[in-house]
Each structure stands twice: as structure tokens, then as C-alpha cells.
Amino acid sequence: MPTDPFSAEHTALTRRYFLGLGAAGAAALGMTGGSVAGEPRHPRLQAAIDALEPWLTPADAFRDVSRGTPVPHTLNDEQRQQAGLTRETWKLEVISDPDQPAKLKTELTTANGTALDFAGLMQLAEQHAVRFAKVMTCLNIGCPLGTGIWEGVPLREVLWLTQPRENLRRVYYHGFHNNDPEQLFQSSLPVSRVLEDPFDLPPVILCYKLNGEWLTPERGGPVRVVVPEAYGFKSIKWLKTIVLSNLFYANDTYGEKNNDVDSPLKSFAATLNPPMKADPDAAIPITGYAQVGISGVSKVQVWIQNDADTADHGRYFADAPWLDADILPPPSNWGSEIPLPTLGFERESGRPLSWPMRLTKVHWATLHPGLPAGDYTLHCRTIDDRGIAQPMPRPFQKSGHAAIENVALKVGE
Ligand SMILES: Nc1nc2c(c(=O)[nH]1)N[C@H]1C(S)=C(S)[C@@H](COP(=O)(O)O)O[C@H]1N2
Numbered sequence: 001m002p003t004d005p006f007s008a009e010h011t012a013l014t015r016r017y018f019l020g021l022g023a024a025g026a027a028a029l030g031m032t033g034g035s036v037a038g039e040p041r042h043p044r045l046q047a048a049i050d051a052l053e054p055w056l057t058p059a060d061a062f063r064d065v066s067r068g069t070p071v072p073h074t075l076n077d078e079q080r081q082q083a084g085l086t087r088e089t090w091k092l093e094v095i096s097d098p099d100q101p102a103k104l105k106t107e108l109t110t111a112n113g114t115a116l117d118f119a120g121l122m123q124l125a126e127q128h129a130v131r132f133a134k135v136m137t138c139l140n141i142g143c144p145l146g147t148g149i150w151e152g153v154p155l156r157e158v159l160w161l162t163q164p165r166e167n168l169r170r171v172y173y174h175g176f177h178n179n180d181p182e183q184l185f186q187s188s189l190p191v192s193r194v195l196e197d198p199f200d201l202p203p204v205i206l207c208y209k210l211n212g213e214w215l216t217p218e219r220g221g222p223v224r225v226v227v228p229e230a231y232g233f234k235s236i237k238w239l240k241t242i243v244l245s246n247l248f249y250a251n252d253t254y255g256e257k258n259n260d261v262d263s264p265l266k267s268f269a270a271t272l273n274p275p276m277k278a279d280p281d282a283a284i285p286i287t288g289y290a291q292v293g294i295s296g297v298s299k300v301q302v303w304i305q306n307d308a309d310t311a312d313h314g315r316y317f318a319d320a321p322w323l324d325a326d327i328l329p330p331p332s333n334w335g336s337e338i339p340l341p342t343l344g345f346e347r348e349s350g351r352p353l354s355w356p357m358r359l360t361k362v363h364w365a366t367l368h369p370g371l372p373a374g375d376y377t378l379h380c381r382t383i384d385d386r387g388i389a390q391p392m393p394r395p396f397q398k399s400g401h402a403a404i405e406n407v408a409l410k411v412g413e
């Protein structure tokens with residue numbers, strides 16, 4: 001694939017341009033999922049597109065990745081109150097690391113009555129609250145757990161309450177873990193990432209709302225961390241403690257299981273409701289989603305490989321005859337309302353400022369030409385904004401899933 005920076009720039013421009021064009025212009029750019037303005041899509045492709053999931057994941061469709069015995073969100077109301085996991089009882093401690101102390105003017109602790117409570121967080125929210133869209137993806141599992149609009153207070157606003165002076169290089173944090181050190185699940189960030197937002201990223205937040213609703217116990221309520229560009233393990237649920245440290249390296253629990261704890265979200269494509277069977281020579285509707293990682297998505301491509309094909313298609317099928325699929329435009333119905341203002345969306349109209357929106361998911365569709373009877377394997381992949389094809393540039397599983405999918409497809413009886 002081309003890695004020429006100008007072709008990447010061109011893609012960015014055309015996509016920005018398309019947002020100003022409306023439906024006809026979008027169709028001209030091939031971004032409407034196979035429909036030319038005014039012309040209906042093939043009915044089977046349209047049916048497949050209609051069956052796609054909503055862009056924002058409904059609360060009960062989010063997948064859960066939680067440790068603990070018992071898992072904190074299964075506690076009853078009284079236990080939750082005792083654990084400080086209700087909005088009325090929540091208290092956040094922000095302390096200096098006893099082993100690698102950061103120099104702070106003051107710590108926020110329960111003992112000295114300075115811990116941050118929910119009312120205090122809401123006071124900060126009045127001035128500083130932000131919202132952004134993000135897909136939550138587990139580095140170990142690979143597929144997205146859900147997409148939401150996450151609302152919170154930038155973590156730096158809470159950090160500044162301690163009036164740090166120096167020797168602050170890392171911020172680490174953990175949630176309620178049944179007061180059992182064995183169940184501790186912590187994550188960490190360089191302090192620079194907390195204080196600044198590079199590359200137009202949203203801030204790291206202390207999140208209390210998802211899709212306009214208070215964060216549920218299952219999603220980590222009352223308060224969790226959300227790190228926009230990171231895999232899920234950085235977004236600690238049932239947040240209770242933040243430690244400001246002079247440590248200069250990561251000390252995430254996830255690192256103990258061989259994970260690359262500094263890897264930002266990758267781009268990759270996957271099918272949704274893929275066809276298992278097709279009639280010979282009949283066009284094949286294919287739909288799916290693409291996770292838009294830190295490097296963006298400029299294309300989604302599919303390739304249906306005949307299982308009898310023994311040709312060498314290059315490493316990661318780089319030389320295979322891939323066909324471009326259509327990235328579906330921003331949906332007219334997002335699944336639930338986008339509260340405004342939200343970063344990445346126009347303040348008044350609610351239209352997305354760029355598409356595919358980074359760190360979220362987009363859907364794609366294509367009508368593949370019919371094939372002779374036989375056994376096949378369907379593959380799909382993304383090309384990022386630099387022209388780099390999946391699973392590159394970071395093909396390692398423990399840096400996050402980006403492997404090319406294989407789906408069996410039978411054509412004929
Ligand atoms: N306190 C705590 N926070 C946690 C976890 C956990 O087990 N305990 N799991 C993490 C992992 S590994 C992932 S992938 C995400 C999943 O977020 P979700 O359950 O809201 O989908 O939460 C993260 N935050």
C-alpha cells in the first residue's frame with residue numbers, strides 16, 4: 001500500500017470536504033455504502049445495513065470486563081454504601097506515593113477530611129466538564145465492548161488541588177477491590193499525559209456519566225477513569241485512590257500479564273453478521289465495523305479467498321486483490337442522543353467534525369460480486385490514514401488486536 005504522506009493528506013482533505021457536501025457529494029465520494037444519490041441500494045445490502053448495531057451502544061449491550069470476588073458491581077445497596085460506591089458516599093483520596101514521594105502541598109485524604117466527594121467533583125464539573133465519544137476495547141479480548149459518550153472532569157483539575165511542587169512523574173490509580181491486596185487492579189499514566197492533551201486528544205477524565213446517564217455500578221460508577229486513546233485497562237472503574245509518584249515507569253497490573261501497557265488503540269476491521277453461505281454467481285452483501293485507532297481509517301477492504309488458492313499473497317496478504325468497501329457516513333440516528341456540546345461534534349448542529357471519527361467505531365458495507373461454487377474465506381482489513389494496512393504498523397497481539405479476520409464462506413450447496 002502507498003505510504004506516501006501526500007496520499008494520506010488527500011484522504012483527510014476529501015473526508016473533511018465530504019462533510020460539507022451533504023448526501024449527493026457523499027455518494028459521489030463513494031461513502032454511502034454502495035448507494036448513489038437517488039438510487040436505492042441493492043435490497044439485500046440495504047437489509048444487511050439495516051440490521052447493523054446502533055453507533056452508540058445501549059447500556060445493557062455493553063460488555064463487561066471486571067475483576068473481584070465479589071465483583072464490585074454485584075454488591076447490594078448497603079454494601080455499596082459501605083464501600084463508598086454511591087454518589088452519596090463516594091470519596092476519592094489523592095496521595096503522595098510513600099515509596100517514591102511526589103512533593104505536594106496537601107494530600108486529599110479521608111483522615112484529614114480533605115478527600116474529594118461527589119459534590120466536590122460536581123463543583124469542578126460546572127466549569128470543566130467535557131464529553132467525548134470513545135469505544136472501550138479490552139486489550140486482551142480484542143473486540144470492542146461498547147461505544148459511548150463519556151462525560152467527566154479532566155483528571156488534572158483534581159491533581160491541581162494537591163498543589164504539586166516537584167518530583168511528580170507518574171500518576172497511578174486503583175478502584176475498590178474488596179480491601180484485598182490480592183484483588184488490586186491498578187493502572188498508570190505519565191503525568192504529562194494527565195496535564196496535557198497531545199494530538200487533539202480529549203483529556204483523561206474522572207467520568208461520572210455515559211450517554212447522558214449517571215455511570216452505573218456495572219460501568220464503574222459512581223466514578224471511573226477514562227483514558228481516550230487507551231485500551232480498557234487504563235480506564236479504572238470504582239475509582240477510590242490516586243497516587244502521585246516520582247516513579248518513572250509504568251506499574252500497571254495489566255503489565256504483569258505480558259501486555260504492552262503503552263499501546264494506543266489500533267485500527268482494524270471486522271465483519272458483523274457475515275454471510276455463511278451464498279448462491280453461485282449471486283452478489284454477496286457484506287457488512288461490518290472498523291475500530292478507528294490512533295492512526296485513523298482511510299479505507300476498509302475485503303478479499304474473498306478461494307480455499308483452493310495456494311498462491312503466495314505476501315505477508316499479511318499484502319499482495320491479495322483486495323476490494324474497497326464503503327465506509328458508511330455518520331448515521332442519521334446515533335442510537336441515543338449525542339448531548340451537546342461534545343468534543344468532536346459541531347456545537348450547534350451536532351454533526352461530527354471528522355469522519356471516520358478517531359477512537360470510535362464506524363460501520364462499512366459492500367456488495368461483493370458473485371462467485372463460482374466453492375469453499376472460501378472472507379477477509380477484511382483497514383488502511384490507516386498513513387496508507388498502512390492492517391495488522392501493521394504494530395502487528396503484535398499483546399499491543400492490541402489487529403489480526404486480519406478469517407470467516408468461512410460456502411458458495412453453492
Ligand atoms: N477497578 C477495575 N477497573 C477496571 C477493570 C477491573 O477489573 N477493575 N477492568 C479493566 C479492563 S481490563 C477493561 S477492558 C475495562 C472494561 O470496561 P467495561 O467493563 O466498562 O466495558 O475496564 C477496566 N477497568
Ligand SMILES: [Mo]
Nearest residue numbers: 138139232233
Ligand atoms: Mo481489559
